[in-house]
Amino acid sequence: MIKKTRIVLLVLALFLAAGSTGKAAVWTLIQDSVQAAEQAGKKARQTEQEARARALYEAAKKNVYNKTYEAAIAQFNDLAAKYAASAYGQEALYWLGYSLDKQAASLGDVKQRLEMQQAAMEHLETLMKDFPANAWVKDAKILQLQIAEELVRAGLGKYRRYIDQSVQEALESSLPVLEQFAVPPVLPIPPEPPVPSIPSKPLDPETELKLVALDALMGMDEEKAFPILEKMILSGQSPELREKALFILGQSDAAKVVPVLIQIAEKDASPKMRKSAIFWLGQRDEEQALAALIKIFETADAETKTVLLMAFAENKNPKGIAKITEIAKTEKDPEVRARALFWLGETEGEKAFPVLLESYRTTDNVQIKKQIIMALAQSQGPKAVSTLIDLAKKETNFDLKKQIVFWLGQSDSPEAAKFLQELIDK
Incomplete structure (x- = not known):
């Protein structure tokens, strides 16, 4: 002054x-x-x-x-x-x-x-509306979709519009479950798999009303509604109409829906329809559905394989988990393999550690190793801490070692704190 x-x-x-x-x-x-x-x-x-x-x-x-x-x-x-x-x-x-x-x-x-x-x-709406260029808008859309689905299931029908508007956009752009490998200091939280939905593009009022009636009829008299929806899906001329019909049919628990979904997932000319059918097959309990998904994986491209990995994980069938394990061990495409490792860690927890550690030891791909580190850290148990400490002691790559130390720093474990203090005191 x-x-x-x-x-x-x-x-x-x-x-x-x-x-x-x-x-x-x-x-x-x-x-x-x-x-x-x-x-x-x-x-x-x-x-x-x-x-x-x-x-x-x-x-x-x-x-x-x-x-x-x-x-x-x-x-x-x-x-x-x-x-x-x-x-x-x-x-x-x-x-x-x-x-x-x-x-x-x-x-x-x-x-x-x-x-x-x-x-x-x-x-989430405020973020998307007021700051549309923000990097978190994409994640916000997927999280909003997940919450909207739960609210609709709870009886709050007004949130159905978020499903109608948001999910189709997610499917069209093929949003991956894991947009990028985790890098400190951002907490990587993979969004939930997108749920196929009625597209936002409007149909003529008469057709729209017919679909609303079919949706209601499917819940009251499935025998009457099913053949109409099946015909719309398999021989309909309008892509929007086919997508809407598949959305309605996919929510049915009837066993006869499975062959229709398989036919679409395997042979349909529309990638969007195939992805939607794969998603719905992943929600089924029938062995026939899982067997079809495993068969499709063998000839699928990398993008479709990531959708199939979500379906295997969501299905929670031991055979599906076994398939994820196989992919994590043998897949040639590094991005597909990384996502398989992620899903393996998510579904199996500590039981996945042997596969994760073997993959860490045998790969030279730094991004895959980062994915494995994150998968180990998300387990959060004592075994995860000791495993990460062991990796940190042996790792010679500075970026990877920094990644491990970061995750150890998020733990409340006394063992992790002791190791970090030892690093400081060196």
Whole structure:
């Protein structure tokens, strides 16, 4: 403050001592000095705000890692309110929606759970509407779809529009389950597999009404509705009509639906229809459905294989898990193999460790190794910690070692803390 006062007095003295021409120059100097001081002050305030936002964000993210979602919700709410324009404030909207959904799952009161899920939908909607260019919009769409499906199943039909609008977009762009390999400090949370839905492109009112009636009829008199839907799917001329009919038929539990789904998954000319049929086959309990999926995998392209991996994992049949294990061991395509390793870790937990560690030992692909590290870390048990410590001690690749240390840092394990302290003390 004393320094600023001296500068002002000095400039004022120059102004008084100068002639008319000099005074104009001094006045310009005063204006430039004031403007520079204002800009410096503004930049300092922005830097301070950015630091505060980052500190709050990191604290909230830590609560997400620790699954203390109630605390995370409060912090992300605060972050979104105070620093809405910053990157941290925008990203907070996604994690707020995520944390609300996770917290809702722990509630026994149905009304409270649904209210919390609806609040999550609102925050995700805000992110997509107000910040459409944000990197988290894609993840928000998939999470919103998952929550919308649960709300519709709970009887809140107004959320059906999110399924109608969002899922088709996800299927058209073939959103992968794992968009990228996990890299600290972002917590990688693979979104749920997208659920095929009625496309958003409208049909003529008469046809639309007919489909709504068929959807209702399928729940009341399946024998009448099934042959009509089957004909629409197998011989319909309109792609939109076929997609809508498949969506309705796919939700049926009737065994006679399976052969229709298999026929579409194996032979249909539309990639979109094949992917949708594969998804619905993954939801079936029949051995016939799983056998068809395994057969399709043998000749599928890489993109279709990633959809099939989701179907195997969702099916939860031991034969499907065995197929994922086989793919994780032998698949030539590194991206497909990495995703198989991810699903193996997700479905099998510690039982997958021998395959994961053998794959880590035998591959030179750094991205696959990062995927394995993440799969091990997600298990979160004592065995995972000791396994990661052993890998960290032996690993010579700096990036991989850094990845392992990062995941150990997310653990509450005393063993992990001891190892990290040993690294610091070296």
